[in-house]
Amino acid sequence: MKGVLVGGGEYFPGAAVQTDAQILNTIRETVMTVWHAACTCRMGKRDDPMAVVDSDAKVIGVQGLRVVDASSFALLPPGHPQSTVYVLAEKIAAEILEAL
Known part of the structure; x- marks a missing residue:
């Protein structure tokens, strides 16, 4: 957990996702309901x-x-x-x- 909480960088969606289009695409690809x-x-x-x-x-x-x-x-x-x-x-x- 230390790498995630301290100095590990952004966990999700990650540093490679930068633009609004990339963010929206990530949302579309990963969104799910919690039934x-x-x-x-x-x-x-x-x-x-x-x-x-x-x-x-x-x-x-x-x-x-x-x-x-x-x-x-x-x-x-x-x-x-x-x-x-x-x-x-x-x-x-x-x-x-x-x-x-």
Whole structure:
């Protein structure tokens, strides 16, 4: 990291990219989205026709299967969803351990 942080020169796109055209070309060639796949396996009440999992993360109509990731969110939380996934996972893990 020292070479990158102190005296290592520009890391990206690099010293060779100087003109506006080169910068725009670099952006076009390297741009990508950071998808946060979520809300495809909605959590809800068992009588909700849109719900796939219940509040215990159990897949409705299937035994022995849970979904514990961002796909079970009914709505995507603001910001990065990773911490919310961790909280959900901790909650469901605690419930599983209590049931043993």
